Amino acid sequence: MLKFDYQFLDQLPADPVEENFTRQVSEACYSLVSPRPLINPSLISVSKPLAKSLGLCEQDWQSDWFLNIASGSALQSDMRPYALCYGGHQFGHWAGQLGDGRAINLGDLPDINQQFQTLQLKGAGPTPYSRSADGLAVLRSSVREYLCSEAMHHLGVATTRALSLCLTGEQVMRDMFYDGNAALEKGAVVCRVAPSFIRFGNFQIHASRQETTLLKQLADYVIKRNFPDLGEPSAEVYEQWFETICDSTMAMIIDWMRVGFVHGVMNTDNMSILGQTIDYGPYGWLEGYDPNWTPNTTDAQGKRYSFGNQPQIAQWNLYQLANALLPIIGRVERLEAALENFADAYQQQAQKMYANKLGLQHHSGEKDEQLIDQLFLMLQLSETDMTIFFRCLAKMETEKNYTDQQLFELVEPAYYAPQQLTDDHMNSIYKWLSDYQRRISGQSWSDAKRSAKMNQTNPKYVLRNYLAQQAIDSADKGDYSEIERLMSLLERPYDEQPEYEDYAKKRPEWARTKAGCSMLSCSS
Ligand code: AMP
Ligand code: MG
Secondary structure, three states: OOOOEOHHHHHOOEOOOOOOOOOOOOOOOEEEOOOOOOOOOEEEEEOHHHHHHOOOOHHHHOOHHHHHHHHOOOOOOOOOOEEEOOEEEEOOEEEEEOOOOOEEEEEEEEOOOOOEEEEEEEOEOOOOOOOOOOOEOEHHHHHHHHHHHHHHHHHOOOEOEEEEEEEEEEEEEEOOOOOOOOEEEEEEEEEEEEOOOOEHHHHHHHHHOOOHHHHHHHHHHHHHHHOHHHOOOOHHHHHHHHHHHHHHHHHHHHHHHHHOEEOOOOOHHHOEOOOOEOOOOOOEEOOEOOOOOOOEHHHOOOOOOOHHHHHHHHHHHHHHHHHHHHHHHOOOHHHHHHHHHHHHHHHHHHHHHHHHHOOOOOOOOHHHHHHHHHHHHHOOOOOEEHHHHHHHHOOOOOOOOOOHHHHHHHHHHHEOOHHHOOHHHHHHHHHHHHHHHHHHHOOOOOHHHHHHHHHHHOOOOOOOHHHHHHHHHHHHOOOOHHHHHHHHHOOOOOOOOHHHHHHHOOOOHHHOOOEOOOEEOOOO
């Protein structure tokens, strides 16, 4: 029997209506709602490291009670599940009330470090916030969320986690590409875990409705629960809190840029107040380095959420959060300063991160900035796999006399079409690689040390889009072994794992245009 904590429910106002139908919910932070009972749910996979950190053992996660809770099929009688009310800006436009349309929070559990973690089911049935949708999730998108949450955690990127993946035993109708070809797909539920699932949009909805007392109550709750070091809430504490959110959001984006992750739908309702990556939908991993790339077909035109735009969008989203918090702060100066500082601070942090990727002992100003700028121009001359490129670069020897050809051979595994490189391209690549060699020969680190440092920053294994798709295709046929293989492989993304060498290779050609491997829609 798990003992859930419900301070969130006890301290904040509930929607007085308890029936489950779609509606606008004002003057409340959440609605009580139960997941749907299921006739034949089954467990596909459990994240063992996460389960253990919640104090669960194998016997627990193999039990019926675990399946019942993780699928939402039957909860303990003392549980009080609920859906959150939030709003958000979608693709730059205020969208009004959104809310947990297919997420149901089960309550908070203390982990083995006595930190409260909220458990949340995604795809466990409709809620008052489901609008015209069904509250369900399909296996395809649930596998993607499950694998990527855990992969990001092991990469050291702040993220919500995924405890389990269950089949509901029911089928769900989806029009994957919004082209009129709807089909039945297997339904699934992911049990997500985070210290809080509160988003920027939770504050925005109350601000937009001029519910200032409620806005303050929610802010005070979140500060006391998740930011206790900030002390008793006051205007000054709110300002510090906002600065902390700017910092953690920036740290998250820096990590996305480091590992080549593109979120795909950075709407303000998909921004966690803890600066954790949340809501894995049409996300994707950069293969060829391209700042304009977005995996989200819904965003193919505007490319608002492309890889290179992510820092700027984070800042735009923080502006919206600042606007939402203004009524309880009552003055703009520090908020404005934090926002204005964001771009400069990002540049500084990003330079540090790129210096780490390159194995530079110190970032020594303008010259290194140029080296980094030149590098990213070079990576765009022809399709170049970012992940592979940095692992190759770590192998460069400072003292060796390379010919041009040998220099190129070092990084050649990262090129998708080396035969397309013109002489001019080749010359810029040789030049950059020799500049880089000169730069690293001037520092005191040994090659072994530099390469070890680089390999702790540059992952060898990421959840390449086609790898997730292969796991989905097998899972759809009832074979979950690929999910388990990926879960285990991605637990150590920075380590060489010779038995998994194939998983670190370039995307195969067949995956270039295959649905799910190169393009995704929001329909999940
Ligand atoms: P997303 O773009 O996935 O972050 O979702 C935006 C909003 O749509 C959120 O309020 C979600 O809860 C809601 N939503 C997305 N898919 C569904 C679904 N199948 N059923 C109900 N609500 C959904
Ligand atoms: Mg969302």
